[in-house]
Amino acid sequence: xxxxxxxxxxxxxxxxxxxxxxxxxxxxxxxxxxxxxxxxxxxxxxxxxxxxxxxxxxxxxxxxxxxxxxxxxxxxxxxxxxxxxxxxxxxxxxxxxxxxxxxxxxxxxxxxxxxxxxxxxxxxxxxxxxxxxxxxxxxxxxxxxxxxxxxxxxxxxxxxxxxxxxxxxxxxxxxxxxxxxxxxxxxxxxxxxxxxxxxxxxxxxxxxxxxxxxxxxxxxxxxxxxxxxxxxxxxxxxxxxxxxxxxxxxxxxxxxxxxxxxxxxxxxxxxxxxxxxxxxxxxxxxxxxxxxxxxxxxxxxxxxxxxxxxxxxxxxxxxxxxxxxxxxxxxxxxxxxxxxxxxxxxxxxxxxxxxxxxxxxxxxxxxxxxxxxxxxxxxxxxxxxxxxxxxxxxxxxxxxxxxxxxxxxxxxxxxxxxx
Amino acid sequence: xxxxxxxxxxxxxxxxxxxxxxxxxxxxxxxxxxxxxxxxxxxxxxxxxxxxxxxxxxxxxxxxxxxxxxxxxxxxxxxxxxxxxxxxxxxxxxxxxxxxxxxxxxxxxxxxxxxxxxxxxxxxxxxxxxxxxxxxxxxxxxxxxxxxxxxxxxxxxxxxxxxxxxxxxxxxxxxxxxxxxxxxxxxxxxxxxxxxxxxxxxxxxxxxxxxxxxxxxxxxxxxxxxxxxxxxxxxxxxxxxxxxxxxxxxxxxxxxxxxxxxxxxxxxxxxxxxxxxxxxxxxxxxxxxxxxxxxxxxxxxxxxxxxxxxxxxxxxxxxxxxxxxxxxxxxxxxxxxxxxxxxxxxxxxxxxxxxxxxxxxxxxxxxxxxxxxxxxxxxxxxxxxxxxxxxxxxxxxxxxxxxxxxxxxxxxxxxxxxxxxxxxxxxxx
Numbered sequence: 001x002x003x004x005x006x007x008x009x010x011x012x013x014x015x016x017x018x019x020x021x022x023x024x025x026x027x028x029x030x031x032x033x034x035x036x037x038x039x040x041x042x043x044x045x046x047x048x049x050x051x052x053x054x055x056x057x058x059x060x061x062x063x064x065x066x067x068x069x070x071x072x073x074x075x076x077x078x079x080x081x082x083x084x085x086x087x088x089x090x091x092x093x094x095x096x097x098x099x100x101x102x103x104x105x106x107x108x109x110x111x112x113x114x115x116x117x118x119x120x121x122x123x124x125x126x127x128x129x130x131x132x133x134x135x136x137x138x139x140x141x142x143x144x145x146x147x148x149x150x151x152x153x154x155x156x157x158x159x160x161x162x163x164x165x166x167x168x169x170x171x172x173x174x175x176x177x178x179x180x181x182x183x184x185x186x187x188x189x190x191x192x193x194x195x196x197x198x199x200x201x202x203x204x205x206x207x208x209x210x211x212x213x214x215x216x217x218x219x220x221x222x223x224x225x226x227x228x229x230x231x232x233x234x235x236x237x238x239x240x241x242x243x244x245x246x247x248x249x250x251x252x253x254x255x256x257x258x259x260x261x262x263x264x265x266x267x268x269x270x271x272x273x274x275x276x277x278x279x280x281x282x283x284x285x286x287x288x289x290x291x292x293x294x295x296x297x298x299x300x301x302x303x304x305x306x307x308x309x310x311x312x313x314x315x316x317x318x319x320x321x322x323x324x325x326x327x328x329x330x331x332x333x334x335x336x337x338x339x340x341x342x343x344x345x346x347x348x349x350x351x352x353x354x355x356x357x358x359x360x361x362x363x364x365x366x367x368x369x370x371x372x373x374x375x376x377x378x379x380x381x382x383x384x385x386x387x388x389x390x391x392x393x394x395x396x397x398x399x400x401x402x403x404x405x406x407x408x409x410x411x412x413x414x415x416x417x418x419x
Numbered sequence: 420x421x422x423x424x425x426x427x428x429x430x431x432x433x434x435x436x437x438x439x440x441x442x443x444x445x446x447x448x449x450x451x452x453x454x455x456x457x458x459x460x461x462x463x464x465x466x467x468x469x470x471x472x473x474x475x476x477x478x479x480x481x482x483x484x485x486x487x488x489x490x491x492x493x494x495x496x497x498x499x500x501x502x503x504x505x506x507x508x509x510x511x512x513x514x515x516x517x518x519x520x521x522x523x524x525x526x527x528x529x530x531x532x533x534x535x536x537x538x539x540x541x542x543x544x545x546x547x548x549x550x551x552x553x554x555x556x557x558x559x560x561x562x563x564x565x566x567x568x569x570x571x572x573x574x575x576x577x578x579x580x581x582x583x584x585x586x587x588x589x590x591x592x593x594x595x596x597x598x599x600x601x602x603x604x605x606x607x608x609x610x611x612x613x614x615x616x617x618x619x620x621x622x623x624x625x626x627x628x629x630x631x632x633x634x635x636x637x638x639x640x641x642x643x644x645x646x647x648x649x650x651x652x653x654x655x656x657x658x659x660x661x662x663x664x665x666x667x668x669x670x671x672x673x674x675x676x677x678x679x680x681x682x683x684x685x686x687x688x689x690x691x692x693x694x695x696x697x698x699x700x701x702x703x704x705x706x707x708x709x710x711x712x713x714x715x716x717x718x719x720x721x722x723x724x725x726x727x728x729x730x731x732x733x734x735x736x737x738x739x740x741x742x743x744x745x746x747x748x749x750x751x752x753x754x755x756x757x758x759x760x761x762x763x764x765x766x767x768x769x770x771x772x773x774x775x776x777x778x779x780x781x782x783x784x785x786x787x788x789x790x791x792x793x794x795x796x797x798x799x800x801x802x803x804x805x806x807x808x809x810x811x812x813x814x815x816x817x818x819x820x821x822x823x824x825x826x827x828x829x830x831x832x833x834x835x836x837x838x839x840x841x842x843x844x845x846x847x848x
Contacts, residue, residue: 010818014811019774021709022646024803024840028558028613029660030605033453035507035555036514036522045663046702047670049709050736051767052743052774054811072782074817109642116816120780183713188673222675222710262711264673267744 009084009111011137011151016068016120017059018266037317058153062160062185062263067125071101072118073137075111083108083140083417088121092157093130099123108138124271125157137151160185160270162228163257167280169256173242175202175235179257182228184371190222190267193260196233201241201251207232211384222264235279245288245313246346252278285374286314287381292352294387299395303335303356306387310372311350319344319375322353325382333358334369342372359391447649452642453724454599454608457634459580461588466545466573467588468553470527472568475520479842481833486848495835497521499657505529510555518836519563526556545583547601552608552738557614565835566617573614578627579607579669607631612664616671625668632661643689655688659695670706676704690792697723697730701737708744732761739771748778766792766800770808777812786812803840806831810847 029045030037061067075081085108099121111117123130133153133162140146160419162182169175177196183189198204208216208231215221223229235254241247255272287310306331312318323339335356342351359365368384485491497518503509505528513522530536533549549780553576560569579602584587586597600607611627635658642651662685667679671847682703686696704719720741725734735758742751752775758768769792776785789809792800806827813820838845 012815012817014815018746019778021705021740022804024807029608030558030560031603031662034603034605035510036558037549038515045660045667046698047663047667047706048702049705050771051802052740052771052808053804054774054777054808056807056811070777070782070815071781072815096690116782116818118780118782149504174730188675190713192711192713208767213636222712224673262744264710266709267711267713271747381646 002370005087005147007137007147007149008075008081008141009137009139009149010074010075010076011086011135011149012070012072013133013135013151013153014072015055015058015153015155016070017055018268019054021049021266022051023047023049024051027393058155060156060158061125062158062270063125063128064157064272065125065263065268065276066122066341067131067133068120068122069133070118070120071135072116073111074116075113078113079142080110080112081139081141082110083138083146084111084117085109085138086117087136087138088395089134089136090123090125091134092127093129094127097123101121106374111139128157128159131155131157150275150337158185160189160261161259161272161273163255163274165277166279167254169280169282173237173248175254177233177235177277177287179231179233180228180364181223181231183223183225184261186225188224188264189261190264191229191259191261192269193258195258196235196255197258197273198235198255199251199253201247202235202239202254203235205234205236205256207234234355245311248281252281254279257316257358285381286318286379287311287320288313289370289372289383289386291387295389297392297395298359300362300391300393303358304389304391305356306367307352307354308344308386309350309352312345312347316346317344317346317376320351321373322374323371325369325371333360359389362391363392365389370375428557437694443451448653451598452650452653453604454586454601455638456600456604457637458509458585458587462580464581465543465583466575466577466581467543468535468572470530470556471534471572473527473537474524475563477520477563479828479832479835479838482846482848486828490829490832493829495832495834495836497809497836513556514559516836519559520837523556523559523563526552526559530556530800544603546601550584550602550606554603554609557606557609557779561609561613562839563618564617564839564841566614567729569614570618573610576602576606576610578611578630591732608660608664616668621668625665625672628661628665628668631771632658632665635661652690655690659685659688666702666706673710675706675710678703693723693726694729697725698733704737705740708740711744713741713744716744728761732758732765735761736768736771739775743771743775748775751775752779764796764799766802766805769800770802770805773812782812782815786816793827793830797834801835801838803838803845806838806845807847810845814847 027045027048067090071086073084073086086101088101090097090099101119103116103123105119109117131154133155134150135153136148136150138146138148160183162184164180164182166178167175169180179194179196181191181194194208195206196204210216217229236242237248237251241251253276256276259272261270262268263270290309290311292307293308295304298304310320320342321339322342325332335358340353340354345351357367365388366385367387367389370383370386371380372383373380455769480491480494483494497513497516499512503512505525510522510525513519513525520728527536529552530549533552534543534545535549535553556570557573560572562565579600584601586599586601600701608631611631612624615621615624615627635654639651639654639658642654662681665681666678669681671676682699685691685699699718700722704716706714707713707719720734725731735754739751739754739758742748742754752772755768755772755775759765759772762768769788772789775787776782776788786809789805789812792805793809809827810820810824813823828842828848831846833837842848
């Protein structure tokens with residue numbers, strides 16, 4: 001602690017970021033007919049960076065990365081120094097942690113002249129802001145006097161990524177999560193893993209791979225500084241919760257995003273996890289209409305039949321009537337009885353019914369114009385856009401609904417290639 | 420003596436033969452094929468270069484003077500300076516011995532005979548040889564990192580598109596039957612890419628390379644269409660060089676889309692040698708590794724199976740670097756150790772082995788590797804990276820790093836005339 005005295009030990013600290021791949025050789029192109037060309041020279045001029053270069057500065061660090069340092073205590077006097085020990089603490093704005101060091105050595109120890117006590121320390125930084133590495137060396141002088149000194153190394157922990165989330169509640173129980181991840185580091189990074197770890201109430205499907213298992217980002221999974229990319233997840237409540245609307249309403253925690261990235265500093269790894277993401281609340285009102293069975297594709301001028309379920313989400317019993325509230329602009333006509341009685345439904349109970357429309361227009365058709373009225377309360381509930389269906393001319397032609405391309409197009413282009 | 424030596428080149432130039440034919444690139448490649456280039460517009464412009472500095476101070480000697488003046492006696496000199504001739508052979512001998520500054524002085528002496536020396540003459544006459552000397556001079560300036568001088572002296576050349584750089588535009592009778600570019604192809608690449616790249620103007624270098632690539636492809640295609648296979652092969656090699664240069668630029672600019680595109684382009688070239696393909700995928704993998712894409716790197720490394728000991732060595736080094744990227748320095752150490760067994764004198768492998776020792780907490784072993792490598796083969800192992808790493812470790816080891824670094828400086832001074840990196844930066848003096 002006393003800076004006045006000349007200490008018998010020297011403390012050296014080197015931050016161990018990843019080494020850099022370099023080659024300082026100025027390899028310059030020449031041909032055999034050129035004056036400076038040497039016979040021994042390499043025959044190709046591909047980048048030859050394969051020398052590992054040690055880090056040349058203490059540098060900054062990003063949240064989620066691991067701080068590593070080489071700590072070396074050197075005896076710089078001509079006699080032995082006993083009871084030598086080193087302690088490393090990492091001090092941040094809110095905490096102070098002790099980093100383990102010399103796990104495999106008996107400490108304190110005696111250092112003879114020119115001997116060192118050295119080790120590598122690791123610690124994953126979990127907080128943003130100024131950090132100070134405090135290294136304290138304790139030893140006993142030959143005269144039996146306990147001595148100690150400290151050294152401080154200040155560095156900044158910076159925020160590497162900006163994560164923004166948006167939720168979309170689908171008409172079904174599914175929730176779509178859109179996560180935008182922005183690289184706010186100074187370098188190119190590679191997002192190695194971006195996954196949604198669902199909470200106990202949900203299961204999650206990543207929508208970021210194509211059908212053959214490759215990433216939708218192709219080979220371009222590197223993110224330049226300030227650039228961002230979006231990831232989509234489809235989240236479904238587990239069956240026991242999906243069938244119980246009350247629990248479903250309560251299950252707000254969807255899960256955490258788990259992000260692993262590697263920097264362009266020879267793949268230095270960082271990992272971040274968001275806090276629990278909260279879905280937006282579900283408001284069913286008094287009645288909930290859901291589609292329980294329907295095709296996504298249908299033929300024109302043929303009846304299209306689908307099954308619906310109406311659930312009483314209010315606290316009272318309801319006597320329900322269903323009728324089609326046809327507005328003149330819509331071209332898709334319901335067929336069948338324009339008004340039917342659905343009967344009495346107790347709270348939290350449901351009733352299934354079947355509807356038929358007769359599509360007369362090609363393309364994506366949205367089904368709506370449904371009106372349900374509560375006889376007791378004389379209240380009318382209107383439902384729009386309850387279902388989308390893709391109306392085609394001929395069902396025997398195969399369609400890939402993900403791409404909206406006719407399948408029979410593909411063999412034609414293949415035939416062209418082989419010809 | 421000097422003048423008569425030079426007269427030889429002029430005579431040969433005017434006799435429509437070629438001194439450089441003695442270093443034929445490939446059998447069957449005539450000077451016309453080698454010097455072929457797409458003619459620019461006849462712009463009537465002339466090129467008037469001049470040497471701006473003749474003697475270069477010796478940075479290693481001045482470091483010695485500052486730190487340990489007694490050692491100046493042991494300063495490395497060219498081994499065979501008595502027999503050194505003042506001509507191309509002299510330059511070659513000096514370059515072979517890494518005496519880049521001496522070779523530079525020689526280029527300026529030879530150029531003064533063309534009226535392009537320090538005191539430039541009235542009439543400037545370009546010949547294949549004078550331009551070859553200029554190419555060598557700029558080449559050496561880049562080698563010893565005198566980039567500002569290189570920039571200044573090469574300004575007069577532009578992109579070598581002035582009228583007096585082409586036989587077709589020169590009025591001399593003697594050249595009537597000759598066609599093509601006076602400056603060699605490598606000079607074009609040097610001025611368009613290597614110099615701006617070193618000057619940190621990668622974007623400009625990239626733009627220039629696009630033009631060079633277009634011309635090179637045109638000529639390559641020309642010969643391929645004529646079914647002249649030897650010539651086509653010769654120009655294909657040049658196209659590969661240009662594409663490799665673009666990769667270097669794009670790597671520096673971190674333009675990964677371009678890098679992938681150029682690698683795909685390279686793989687489309689006909690009849691690539693297996694060795695080259697192997698190194699191509701290896702370099703591709705390393706670029707991915709550097710920017711953190713470990714899985715793609717691994718895929719690239721495993722694309723071409725290794726079939727000979729040379730591949731085996733590269734594959735081991737690649738695996739070692741992959742382990743480093745994955746923070747597994749024990750595994751990396753094992754792999755570099757295996758590579759070391761295959762090639763005991765490889766300074767790159769020794770260096771990487773030492774780095775692994777440090778990350779595994781074994782600083783003393785790391786230092787021992789550098790010290791023994793430098794002691795055993797100072798000529799080859801005084802590599803800028805090994806020196807910089809060794810000096811870094813000395814600083815970590817104790818308070819006595821200064822003394823140990825000066826010991827390194829003494830070894831450098833006694834063994835190397837010039838280094839390809841600034842000595843003070845190398846040894847952190």
